[in-house]
Amino acid sequence: LHITNDIVCQWHIHVWDRMLAYHDVDITIHGKKFVTFLIPKFHLPAHIKECNLKFPFHLTRDVGQTDSKAPECGWANTNPLAKSTKEMGPGSQHDTLDDHFNDWNHK
Incomplete structure (x- = not known):
């Protein structure tokens, strides 16, 4: 599961703690978290170097050149x-x- 957001670098930090409030949500497969957090390409240049290395589409397996903003156009x-x-x-x-x-x- 790939989750993209302009400020995912900020809110992903505590997302697992917040998810514990939802008892019906299964966020693991075989005990491992299967979520990847990404910043859309349009917004990535405005972020610091660490974000550019940690949350890019172009370095993420099975995502490649995805434009996550296209549905909004x-x-x-x-x-x-x-x-x-x-x-x-x-x-x-x-x-x-x-x-x-x-x-x-x-x-």
Whole structure:
């Protein structure tokens, strides 16, 4: 599991202590933690050298050249849909949003 965040270098320190509050969450496989914390490439240059060495995508196995910000790029284009979908029923809303996002995925 790869978790990315702009400031993961700060909040990852105590995340396991916080996770203990959730008794239903299994965060281990065979007794080992299986989470990797990463800073998105766009934000990494603003961090100190230690963060650049500890949390980079390009040095992480099975991640390579992932752009974790890509899913956010299309959000602004969905704002105009709010006006047309708020009067629709749930099925029509789903179909309209599905069509829009499918179109966006091909652009």
